[in-house]
Amino acid sequence: MKKYTDTGKKDTRSGFGAGMTVLGRTNPNVVALCADLIGSLKIQEFIDENPERFFQIGIAEANMMGIAAGLTIGGKIPFTGTFANFSTGRVYDQIRQSIAYSGKNVKICASHAGLTLGEDGATHQILEDIGLMKMLPGMTVINPCDFNQTKAATIAIAEHQGPVYLRFGRPKVANFTPEDQKFEIGKAVLLNEGTDVTIIATGHLVWESLLAAEALEAKGISAEVINIHTIKPLDEEAILASVAKTGCVVTAEEHNYYGGLGESVARVLVKNHPAPQEFIATNDTFGESGTPDQLMEKYGLNNKAIVKAVEKVLERKQATPSFNMQG
Amino acid sequence: MSNNQQLNDLATQVRRDILRMVHKVNSGHPGGSLGCTEFFVAMYNEIMELNDEFEMDGIGEDLFFLSNGHISPVYYSVLARRGYFPVEELNTFRVIDSRLQGHPTTHEGLPGVRIASGSLGQGMSVAIGAALAKKLNKDNHLVYSLHGDGELQEGQNWEAIMYAAGNKVDNYIATVDYNGQQIDGATNDVLPMGDLKAKFEAFGWDVLEIKEGNNLEAVINGMKEAKTRTGKGKPVCVLLHTVMGNGVDFMMHTHAWHGKAPNDEQLETALAQNPETVGDY
Structure with missing residues (x-):
């Protein structure tokens, strides 16, 4: 990758x-x-x-x-x-x-x-x-x-x-995007091309998604990673083009899954190209005191959690042949 | 316009507009609108320096912000009769597809309006921001705002009052419609606000009172006096003593007509007390 x-x-x-x-x-x-x-x-x-x-x-x-x-x-x-x-x-x-x-x-x-x-x-x-x-x-x-x-x-x-x-x-x-990048509002950034699953992430979860993609590669899973820096307006075209190829999605964000990026992506998929989706997000809860790493681990918002979510969404995709037919 | 008789005639016509607007759609807020008629007529025809063409940025002219947006009928009538938009458009107040929404908004592009208001307590902060922009732009024109007295129960006002004095926003005159009434009754019964003059002064404002807020000449003289108090390191507050429902005998001295429209018969009585002057829309 x-x-x-x-x-x-x-x-x-x-x-x-x-x-x-x-x-x-x-x-x-x-x-x-x-x-x-x-x-x-x-x-x-x-x-x-x-x-x-x-x-x-x-x-x-x-x-x-x-x-x-x-x-x-x-x-x-x-x-x-x-x-x-x-x-x-x-x-x-x-x-x-x-x-x-x-x-x-x-x-x-x-x-x-x-x-x-x-x-x-x-x-x-x-x-x-x-x-x-x-x-x-x-x-x-x-x-x-x-x-x-x-x-x-x-x-x-x-x-x-x-x-x-x-x-x-x-x-x-981690600081990993180019120093001289041109920022285009509403334009997704394709960070890694893959064929098995699309990981759509925003904010701090983007780097975690790249780490997850590396770990997945070692397991023989090819993950496409998209950085959605603009949640609204959402780059629907980029999302649909990727899911047409991979047939399943994991969204990742440091936010409640109610009202977050994941729901925005789900709306786009349901309307245009239904596909299995797993959510990396907090589960309708408040946070608590702790170090950032401890909290991200406890609330399931890191690369390990993304890997697990990918494995789950791949199982769902395989169990639903019709999703594989699309694209 | 400087002839006071002409302005008084205009005020009578504005009262007719208010009554007819709210009657037609059986909704809206005539009480506060009637109480502030003289103030609006004075501001838009005698006090403020205004450009002929409306531009959102308002550079090189005085600005006005209505914080208590529910008195939109008086605002719309005076704006239309000042030439911001056709007077006939008053006929569209609160109806579907209108620029004259229930509460004023920039959303439909109505000339003369620079901010949405209706959810109370927000206008003073906006006016302060506009006054700060004028200072940055080295534009010596003034910013004005109007607030209900009951509206001062909203806490954001006191953040703004503290800020304006602390930062010497002295190109700004905030007027309070001091009628002592709000929807549920007298302000003193709903939530007593104590001595408003002392409160503004304690926050560091220069405060003056216009005791006869429904006497056009008194309003003009009072606002002219307020202008002389600007540029001296303090924001200026005008406590404008008005009577809610002024000009219609059965609507005066009560909160009952804060947000209620007259029926056909009541309209007839009210209009008879305010005969047509410069012409109905």
């Missing part, structure tokens, strides 16, 4: 910070807002270089979303920054009315998403945010997989007219 090299573990939130630094230097309309989490969001460099374009809102996320909506009136491109939990659930109605329904060009940038926030526990580990955001008409939902891709996504969304939810995380994870 195609080899990917981890060039050194980095946190995706630092990719966001690096992207903001670039935007600060290249796009005079970009402004940043933060609700008392500058250090966590890694935007100090943007602030140092553009103090007049930074707004410290304080611990008042609802006000931050409204101010961001207002800043667009006058041509600004506001990027809001706080944890994913406080970027979505806490301010859902503000986003719904003042940003999404009002069609405002606000970029909601959310760090510390999912279980890998770690020791702070379930109050801060939102596993429902993708669902909340993808349900809003007109909202673009992006969950990049590593530092380089998060940086590229941050820069790309400034050029996109309309509200965007950009989700990233706290832990240092």
